Amino acid sequence: MTEPARYLSSAQRTIRMEAEAVAALESRIGGEFEKACELILKVSGRTVVTGMGKSGHVGGKIAATLASTGTPAFFVHPGEASHGDMGMITADDCVIALSNSGTTPEVLMLVPLLKRLGIPLISMTGAPDSALALASDAHINTGVDVEACPLDLAPTSSTTSTLVMGDALAIALLEARGFTAEDFAFSHPGGALGRKLLLKIDDVMRHGKAIPRVSEHTPLADALLEISAKGLGMTTVTAAGNDELLGVFTDGDLRRALDEQVDIKNTHIGDLMTRSPATVHTGMLAAEALRIMEERHISALVVLDEEQKIAGVVNLLALLEAGIA
Template structure:
């Protein structure tokens, strides 16, 4: 078995599955629209059923629906006939996956689903199967052939079913006006949640932790303040505690290059006037975008009157996992 043979076999699988997914584009028709409408009108949950490999795909589809604004969960059909059918209510929609459309565990509970009067949507490779005929909406996810050379292991068929499930979920997401922040609310523990939900109020240095000096402060004292607070900069305030400038490591290097006397030169002479400031409540992700846009490593946070209330450095964003 040569390396080229292995590569050829791998490429053949990708080509087969890509063709199976491409064929679905022509099946995004009125039946797809009907399936979406049933889900949009659902006052309960979308209950996803599937056995074996279809069950694994069903679980992923349910998770994708749930995380994109369509409440959903997966029920194992075998368990459903032993009590779990009670998880389905008259306000739900059932989405059943079966490539053959003749999966015994699903057919066993079909009469009970019909008795509940809930909409049944089928994802099947055999639209004329028992499941396909029983469903209010049948979505054809048939494939020309499996990627498995024996034609036995579900490969292209499961990929096609997964792609159709994603198409349903994302179509519903768009129609519902689902936003990044909505997505983050269901993923608060991940990096996405940190990036989209965290606000600068949770990260900024406040009180004595804010580096600050007055306009007439000597550069030597400003350097001491920067070193003590560890943000690589210090805010420069006027007599009313309003931000009038910022003095950074870069400004200090320029002072050294010019051989200025650090004890006799005041910070006002080298500070950057009218620095970029923001007000509390800003998302940390927005603060990051602002810092990247203006190529700065720190932000000063002020109130509506320009009084200094906080300071935020790039390292604060790094530690919080926002970057």
């Protein structure tokens, strides 16, 4: 076997072994997992995750996933907890302790302290009969038959198994809490994700005098001046004297009108407008407006308020500039 082939064979074996370890987790989702969820949902404080070594690295990720999906959480290093960081844990919290062997000294040292505080203790180990598992209020078995490491020493399949179980716990709690996409955005206000989930149409639409607006009796020539002045490539068409939307007139409508050789001075815009155009409402997410534009192949939408009156106009350029697209 050539050297490159050995690389590929080793990688494929590792992936296969870890996939098998993860697949075996599904059958372990039962009463103990349910109890863990209920314990976390009942506490008024936070979920504290702890673990040593590789389990600690995995624990940091699990804590971050919990925190970003509606379960307030943070990671505490068990070694540091013995030297002052226990003060970060209160009687209102619960603890998730990770240890593949269930015998990690630094983690076991915390157990009597947690018991004195009366804190619910949830453990994830690969040893259901271990000291940590037996001391826990709920134990989730994340054990694997063999590590992907050919020496069966380096934590590989076991850490993957624990990480996936942590994700399963976070998502079960997310759904139990009714956590929404908007809730998620509040945990991720920076970057593209936050903008897409938090930005509302009201934040980017043209409003007031910036809205292109003509009445249905406006001559086409005057309507073109309004379109040019407002720079959106369209105008709203309203009933005379109010903000009731009757239709829109766009660049596409203009091309069709010119093809038909309409008299631009004597033809009213009401005779050429598109009736019942696509609209959106105030309070809607800007990302939803973008989806509608893409589906309908249009570049602007009229925004209506609760009384179905014109509140503004949002166009594709404004969404692009806001970082939505």
